[in-house]
Amino acid sequence: MVATSTTSARLSVRQRGNSRPPATRFDKRLGQILAHATDVFCKKGYEGASMRDLSRASGMSLAGLYYYFQSKERLLFLIQKHTFTTIVERLKVRLEGVNDAEQRIRIFILNHLEYFLSNQAAMKVLSHEDDALKNGFALEVAAIKREYYRICVGLLDELKRERGLQFSTRIAVLSLFGMMNWIYTWHNPRVDADADELARQMSEMFLRGVMNGARTRR
Amino acid sequence: MVATSTTSARLSVRQRGNSRPPATRFDKRLGQILAHATDVFCKKGYEGASMRDLSRASGMSLAGLYYYFQSKERLLFLIQKHTFTTIVERLKVRLEGVNDAEQRIRIFILNHLEYFLSNQAAMKVLSHEDDALKNGFALEVAAIKREYYRICVGLLDELKRERGLQFSTRIAVLSLFGMMNWIYTWHNPRVDADADELARQMSEMFLRGVMNGARTRR
DNA sequence: ACTGAGTTCGAACGAACGTTCGAATGAGTC
DNA sequence: GACTCATTCGAACGTTCGTTCGAACTCAGT
Numbered sequence: 046m047v048a049t050s051t052t053s054a055r056l057s058v059r060q061r062g063n064s065r066p067p068a069t070r071f072d073k074r075l076g077q078i079l080a081h082a083t084d085v086f087c088k089k090g091y092e093g094a095s096m097r098d099l100s101r102a103s104g105m106s107l108a109g110l111y112y113y114f115q116s117k118e119r120l121l122f123l124i125q126k127h128t129f130t131t132i133v134e135r136l137k138v139r140l141e142g143v144n145d146a147e148q149r150i151r152i153f154i155l156n157h158l159e160y161f162l163s164n165q166a167a168m169k170v171l172s173h174e175d176d177a178l179k180n181g182f183a184l185e186v187a188a189i190k191r192e193y194y195r196i197c198v199g200l201l202d203e204l205k206r207e208r209g210l211q212f213s214t215r216i217a218v219l220s221l222f223g224m225m226n227w228i229y230t231w232h233n234p235r236v237d238a239d240a241d242e243l244a245r246q247m248s249e250m251f252l253r254g255v256m257n258g259a260r261t262r263r
Numbered sequence: 264m265v266a267t268s269t270t271s272a273r274l275s276v277r278q279r280g281n282s283r284p285p286a287t288r289f290d291k292r293l294g295q296i297l298a299h300a301t302d303v304f305c306k307k308g309y310e311g312a313s314m315r316d317l318s319r320a321s322g323m324s325l326a327g328l329y330y331y332f333q334s335k336e337r338l339l340f341l342i343q344k345h346t347f348t349t350i351v352e353r354l355k356v357r358l359e360g361v362n363d364a365e366q367r368i369r370i371f372i373l374n375h376l377e378y379f380l381s382n383q384a385a386m387k388v389l390s391h392e393d394d395a396l397k398n399g400f401a402l403e404v405a406a407i408k409r410e411y412y413r414i415c416v417g418l419l420d421e422l423k424r425e426r427g428l429q430f431s432t433r434i435a436v437l438s439l440f441g442m443m444n445w446i447y448t449w450h451n452p453r454v455d456a457d458a459d460e461l462a463r464q465m466s467e468m469f470l471r472g473v474m475n476g477a478r479t480r481r
Numbered sequence: 482a483c484t485g486a487g488t489t490c491g492a493a494c495g496a497a498c499g500t501t502c503g504a505a506t507g508a509g510t511c
Numbered sequence: 512g513a514c515t516c517a518t519t520c521g522a523a524c525g526t527t528c529g530t531t532c533g534a535a536c537t538c539a540g541t
Binding site: 482483484485486487488489490491492493494495496497498499500501502503504505506507508509510511 | 512513514515516517518519520521522523524525526527528529530531532533534535536537538539540541
């Protein structure tokens with residue numbers, strides 16, 4: 046019944062080509078709910094968080110939430126898709142016009158860590174709940190993830206070709222992701238360095254690890 | 264009532280000093296249940312797995328399970344504690360008699376990856392559900408984790424002193440854990456190398472990353 | 482003041498959750 | 512066979528889960 050109605054929830058889908066939708070009241074409120082839901086998912090996990098938790102956190106009634114999305118699973122999907130899309134978009138902008146392979150990898154790492162640390166909750170939900178979705182939802186998120194992965198593979202292959210290096214790109218990329226994504230389990234802003242400094246240290250370590258004796262240049 | 268009874272569930276606690284308890288029928292059965300539960304937790308997550316799932320997987324009735332442990336949370340605790348204790352024990356044995364700092368780090372990595380890959384389910388539960396426990400349970404697991412972490416810090420500090428290196432031990436250790444623990448998200452036994460080969464590649468990469476220009480020796 | 486679409490909510494739905502209890506089995510000793 | 516523990520189970524407990532429904536509210540345009 047509701048699924049076939051003309052309720053405005055269905056209008057939240059972005060139009061093709063419109064990179065900036067006309068932030069309506071609906072979209073704004075949805076954004077707030079997504080933000081609160083992200084915090085709750087981060088603290089209690091997707092399965093551990095109840096719709097009543099989300100209701101309490103966002104200050105909206107339980108039933109009211111369902112005006113903005115069709116199901117709890119779809120809510121997680123919206124969060125993951127938005128977060129992942131944003132990080133890929135930012136990366137592409139930052140990579141434009143930079144040609145040196147090593148520098149491009151440094152940018153990749155900095156972009157990832159910067160976004161990770163300023164959106165820790167969202168990124169934890171992204172890293173931690175990556176197999177909580179099913180079927181269609183899972184496929185769509187997996188597609189964005191694969192694109193992001195492929196970009197990184199491309200950067201490393203550039204470096205290999207440019208410097209004539211030999212190593213397993215797959216293991217290098219996945220190790221790099223491991224280093225970066227693990228951060229949500231330990232980073233404490235009062236003790237640990239900020240994104241710039243962390244990115245510098247991890248880049249240094251990773252690049253040295255991947256280059257056979259060749260000096261890294263900064 | 265049950266908590267104060269003389270039910271044999273209370274006898275499963277190890278006696279002090281007995282490193283090998285007298286594998287009774289009870290302990291055997293408990294072990295089987297833990298193994299099945301580990302698989303289920305791995306597939307569906309701790310919160311996502313229901314006691315009825317565990318019942319189905321272990322072939323024992325719902326009520327029957329409670330003869331072997333007091334609660335679902337305690338079950339997760341038993342799994343985590345056993346897994347973590349085992350990996351630390353094995354590491355200590357392997358490190359005995361090896362004095363070279365670099366070689367000790369290679370052993371650490373190999374031990375971790377070997378155990379990780381041959382007990383993937385258990386290690387995923389350990390990595391993924393590390394904040395699912397509360398209060399007392401969480402503290403006890405955290406204590407073992409801290410010991411394991413400190414061992415690794417010690418190994419890296421040895422290396423730094425022996426070679427006169429300079430880097431942040433904390434970031435190096437946590438990056439190494441990230442590389443290694445991330446494996447559960449990607450390792451495919453039909454495509455990827457085995458533990459020996461992976462450990463060799465990761466050790467090579469990590470050690471080169473941490474040593475300033477100094478050659479690694481194998 | 483009235484309309485109509487957009488937004489919110491209280492109350493309830495059936496299902497699934499973790500856990501308990503008392504009775505029924507099983508195995509080993511007299 | 513009878514006694515004793517250890518083990519297992521069906522059936523139910525009260526609670527919480529995700530979701531739905533219809534009624535109410537808000538507010539811009541008349």
